[in-house]
Amino acid sequence: MYHTLCETEVFVVGGGPAGLAAAIAARQAGFAVTLADAAHPPIDKTCGEGIMPDGLAALHTLGVTIPVDAGFPFAGIRFADETASVSARFPQGCGLGVRRTHLHTVMLKRASEAGVTMHWGARVTGVRHDGVSVNGRNIRCQWLVGADGQKSRVRYWSGLQNAKHRTRRFGFRRHYRVEPWSEFVEVYWTRHGQIYVTPVASDSVCVALITKEPHVRLDDALAVCPELSARLNNAPLITREQGAITSTYRLRCVAAGTRALIGEASGSVDAITGDGLSMAFQQARALAHAMKRADLAGYSVAHRRIARLPRMMAEVMLLMDNSHWFRRRALRALEAEPSLFARMLAIHTGAMSPIRFGVHGTLSLGWQLITA
Ligand SMILES: Cc1cc2nc3c(=O)[nH]c(=O)nc-3n(C[C@H](O)[C@H](O)[C@H](O)COP(=O)(O)OP(=O)(O)OC[C@H]3O[C@@H](n4cnc5c(N)ncnc54)[C@H](O)[C@@H]3O)c2cc1C
Numbered sequence: 620m621y622h623t624l625c626e627t628e629v630f631v632v633g634g635g636p637a638g639l640a641a642a643i644a645a646r647q648a649g650f651a652v653t654l655a656d657a658a659h660p661p662i663d664k665t666c667g668e669g670i671m672p673d674g675l676a677a678l679h680t681l682g683v684t685i686p687v688d689a690g691f692p693f694a695g696i697r698f699a700d701e702t703a704s705v706s707a708r709f710p711q712g713c714g715l716g717v718r719r720t721h722l723h724t725v726m727l728k729r730a731s732e733a734g735v736t737m738h739w740g741a742r743v744t745g746v747r748h749d750g751v752s753v754n755g756r757n758i759r760c761q762w763l764v765g766a767d768g769q770k771s772r773v774r775y776w777s778g779l780q781n782a783k784h785r786t787r788r789f790g791f792r793r794h795y796r797v798e799p800w801s802e803f804v805e806v807y808w809t810r811h812g813q814i815y816v817t818p819v820a821s822d823s824v825c826v827a828l829i830t831k832e833p834h835v836r837l838d839d840a841l842a843v844c845p846e847l848s849a850r851l852n853n854a855p856l857i858t859r860e861q862g863a864i865t866s867t868y869r870l871r872c873v874a875a876g877t878r879a880l881i882g883e884a885s886g887s888v889d890a891i892t893g894d895g896l897s898m899a900f901q902q903a904r905a906l907a908h909a910m911k912r913a914d915l916a917g918y919s920v921a922h923r924r925i926a927r928l929p930r931m932m933a934e935v936m937l938l939m940d941n942s943h944w945f946r947r948r949a950l951r952a953l954e955a956e957p958s959l960f961a962r963m964l965a966i967h968t969g970a971m972s973p974i975r976f977g978v979h980g981t982l983s984l985g986w987q988l989i990t991a
Contacts, residue, residue, distance in 0.1 A: 627653040627736070629910065630751055630760035632743045632773050635662060636896055637882020638766030639726040639735075640903035643681045645764075646733040648907040653760070654735055655753050657742040660727055661720040665792050665863035667827040667893060668719060669693065669804050669817040672712040673969045674897025680904060683729045690717035691818040696964055697803040699846065703950040706803050707961035710970045714804065714893075716817040716825065718794075722896075743767070746776045746878075762910050763878045766899075769866065771884035779880060783869040786937060788812070790890050791837050791862045792827040797854035799824055804893070807847050808939065808946055811840040813891050814847060823857055829865060829891050831940070836860060865890035867933050873922050874915035879906055885922065891936045892967075894929035901925045932967050 629645045631638045634656030642654045656662070670678070678685070692713040697706035730737065738753065745752040750759035765773025774780055799818030806815045812830030814837070819825050826847075828837045837860055841848045866887055873885045880886075882899040905921035939946040953960040965971035 626759045627651050628760065629653070629762045629764060630758055631655075631764045631766055632751065633766035633768060633882070633884070634658075634660070634727070634737060634739065635664065635766065635768060635882065636722060636726060637884070637899035637903070638764070639723075639730050640678075640681055640900050641764050641766055641881050641906055642735040642737075643683070643726070643730050643733050644903040644907035645762075645910065646730075646735055647681070648911045650762070650907075650910065652735045653738070653758060654730070655738040655741040655743055655751075657740065659739050661723040663720050663723075663861075665790055665827075665861045666719050666825075666895075667790075667792065667804075667815055667817050667890060668716055668819050668825045669815075669893045670715045670717060670722075671893055671897045671968055672709050672714055674894075674900050675712065675715055677897065677900035677904065681729070681900065682733070683726055685715060685717055685722070685725050688820075689721040689725060690715045691799060691820050692716075693804050693818060694802040695804075697801065697805045698808065698950060698953070698960070699805065700808040700946065700950055702947070703954040705950065705953040705957050705960045707957060707964045709968055710961070710965045711968075716804070716819040718819050718825070743772070746773060761877060764906065765878065765880040765884045766882050767884050769864065769883045769887065771880065773878070774870070774880055774884050777875055777878045777880075779870055779872050779875060779878075781871045782886070783871060785866060785868040786889065787864060787866050788829050788831045788889060789833055789835075789862060790827060790829050790865045791860050792825055792858075793837060793860045794819070794823050794825050794857040795851055795854040796823055796857050797851065798822055800850060805847075806891070807844050808950070809840050809844045810943070811835045811843060812940065814840050814844055815891070815893075816847065826851070827890070829889070867930070867937070869926070869930070872919065874909075874919050877915070879909075879915055879918055881906055886926065888926070888929040888933040889937060891940075892929050892932045894932070898925055898929060928967065928969060
């Protein structure tokens with residue numbers, strides 16, 4: 620026997636970054652919004668904790684401003700392996716390293732100010748034609764947004780499970796008490812996968828490993844990465860190692876009827892791109908627009924557009940991960956001509972279209988790959 624709790628226009632399942640962004644954007648579009656999450660804030664999650672400049676811009680349009688002392692800016696990206704290294708600055712703006720718990724606190728505050736009704740410790744246990752069941756009680760809604768992460772139940776309940784392409788890797792992270800030594804997010808390519816370092820405060824860094832080897836842990840990868848090991852030497856650990864799966868998969872549909880998926884529930888790209896959060900923040904605005912126009916087909920189109928570049932970058936990086944030979948050549952080629960890396964980074968952050976990279980960029984990279 621169900622008991623109706625109340626009604627809302629938009630109901631968001633999941634209060635992680637994607638759910639909070641969706642809720643804020645829907646409030647900005649004038650909807651009455653209710654959100655439920657099974658966990659209690661501030662919610663932590665295994666993450667490299669870097670937000671790219673386009674993600675920060677999207678957050679800004681949602682009215683979310685991360686206080687200066689809650690994060691640490693980074694100017695670009697550096698790639699390194701045993702023999703080569705290359706770095707480039709973002710053409711516009713900076714990225715921001717921020718602890719997930721801080722990001723959650725700031726977004727939650729903004730959602731509360733925007734007038735989102737939030738239920739924490741509230742598990743959604745089913746969806747019905749006119750709403751959802753939260754801990755066995757009903758909330759009716761016009762629009763249902765599934766922001767319930769990688770193992771989304773809303774996706775399953777809505778028949779949107781059909782995925783096109785899947786890769787799976789393992790991610791681990793921990794924090795060290797050490798002053799950031801670089802103005803870049805550093806990505807170290809090792810034979811066990813990529814270790815990347817994001818500055819998250821003036822006295823701490825987040826170190827994350829992404830690997831396809833299930834038994835490898837951060838210490839194993841650090842053991843074959845002397846440059847980074849020397850940097851971290853004796854730095855106290857602030858957090859214990861925490862792991863998660865990172866996948867690349869694309870759904871055939873991200874919306875059906877009055878239901879839509881956002882964030883990792885709606886598909887994802889490998890964590891090495893550092894694009895997961897940025898994509899979710901951009902999707903949130905697109906979804907709110909689409910609900911306002913009562914046209915979720917428009918959201919599906921926008922969702923594909925937002926994912927296009929991150930998918931392309933994920934393909935390149937996974938190719939580098941899979942082929943030691945290709946990675947060596949690519950890094951040496953980029954080291955020989957760093958302006959190519961700068962242009963690739965500009966494409967990655969949406970500041971330059973791939974068309975502008977064009978024939979000249981492709982030929983230069985091809986030449987460097989052959990001669991490096
Ligand atoms: C190792 C690793 C490193 C990464 N590094 C980066 C990075 O540097 N930069 C970046 O941008 N991205 C990174 N990502 C990706 C990023 O973490 C994700 O894109 C992001 O967490 C997705 O947010 P989300 O809100 O969609 O999902 P989640 O953060 O998983 O939130 C889902 C929420 O739904 C709730 N929930 C689930 N089921 C229910 C239910 N039935 N009822 C109620 N609530 C429910 C959960 O409690 C959870 O709070 C990384 C990922 C990994 C694994």
